[in-house]
Amino acid sequence: MKAxxxxxxxxxxxxxxxxxxxxxRLLQNLKSLIAKxxxxxxxxxxxxxxxxxxxxxxxxxxxxxxxxxxxxxxxDIIIQKTTxxxxxxxxxxxxxxxxxxxxxxxAGIQTEVCIDTTCRRAFSMDYKVSLASDAHxxxxxxxxxxxxxxxxxxxxxxxxxxxxxxxxxxxxx
Numbered sequence: 001m002k003a004x005x006x007x008x009x010x011x012x013x014x015x016x017x018x019x020x021x022x023x024x025r026l027l028q029n030l031k032s033l034i035a036k037x038x039x040x041x042x043x044x045x046x047x048x049x050x051x052x053x054x055x056x057x058x059x060x061x062x063x064x065x066x067x068x069x070x071x072x073x074x075x076d077i078i079i080q081k082t083t084x085x086x087x088x089x090x091x092x093x094x095x096x097x098x099x100x101x102x103x104x105x106x107a108g109i110q111t112e113v114c115i116d117t118t119c120r121r122a123f124s125m126d127y128k129v130s131l132a133s134d135a136h137x138x139x140x141x142x143x144x145x146x147x148x149x150x151x152x153x154x155x156x157x158x159x160x161x162x163x164x165x166x167x168x169x170x171x172x173x
Contacts, residue, residue, distance in 0.1 A: 002171055003101040004037040006030060007047040007086060007108030007118060007136075009070050012056030012063030020109055020137040021146030027069045029135040029166040030107055034070060040171035043099050044076045047086045047108070047118075084117040087125070096127075103128040105169055106161065107135035111146075111153050119161050129161035132169055 009030060013020050020026060037044050046066055051057035057064050072078055079092045086092050096104075104127050106119055115136045122129045133154045138146050154163050 001043075001100050002103040002105060003043045003045055003096065003099065004033060004105045004171070005045050005047060005086065005107070005118065006034070006070060007106065007114050008049045008057070008110065009046075009067050009108050010048060010057055010063065011065050011067055012051075012058075012061075013109045014067060015056060015063070018139070020139060021150070022137060026109075026135065026137045027067065029132065030070050033105070033107055033132060033135055033166050033169060036169070037105075037171050038073070042171040043101065044072070045092065045095065046070075046072050046076055046078045047090075047092070047114070048078055048080055049114070050080055050082050084114045085121050086114065086118040087121050093125070101127075103130065105130045105132060105171075107132040107166070109137055111136050111138040111150050113138075116153055116157065119157050123160035130169060131157050131161040131163045132166045133163045135166045 014023055049057045050059040066072060077095055079090050081090045104122050108115060119129055119131055138149050140146050
């Protein structure tokens with residue numbers, strides 16, 4: 001069975017003047033994936049980062065809240081985390097086992113941190129992993145721009161995941 005993981009799509013990632021690369025396109029692609037998952041009755045797991053005081057994703061602040069364009073439904077599962085690894089010290093693995101999930105479709109933020117780490121960890125835990133190539137994002141770094149980071153990770157993560165555009169991802173068995 002499949003599940004969609006929506007990682008760290010929180011208000012703090014969309015701050016005016018410092019939003020993730022192609023934020024509107026990212027939200028549109030995420031909404032499309034979520035709609036397809038809901039239609040297929042595929043479980044959706046929202047991974048929500050809890051950052052320390054003063055950070056954009058500080059726990060229980062407006063920045064910490066999941067972005068309103070991808071708001072979870074009551075049947076969705078929200079997993080709290082404090083590290084880039086969505087499995088480390090969280091209930092994610094237990095919830096996946098409870099729902100008999102074997103295949104994870106991964107999307108969200110931040111490409112080179114939480115997306116990368118969660119893809120690799122899921123692969124090492126014997127999950128089948130698919131990465132939505134156009135439904136994860138980041139910011140420019142000091143050395144390379146966000147587009148280059150995303151393209152690089154879409155290529156590197158092929159070792160750990162099948163990489164598809166969101167329009168090519170299906171949720172049927």
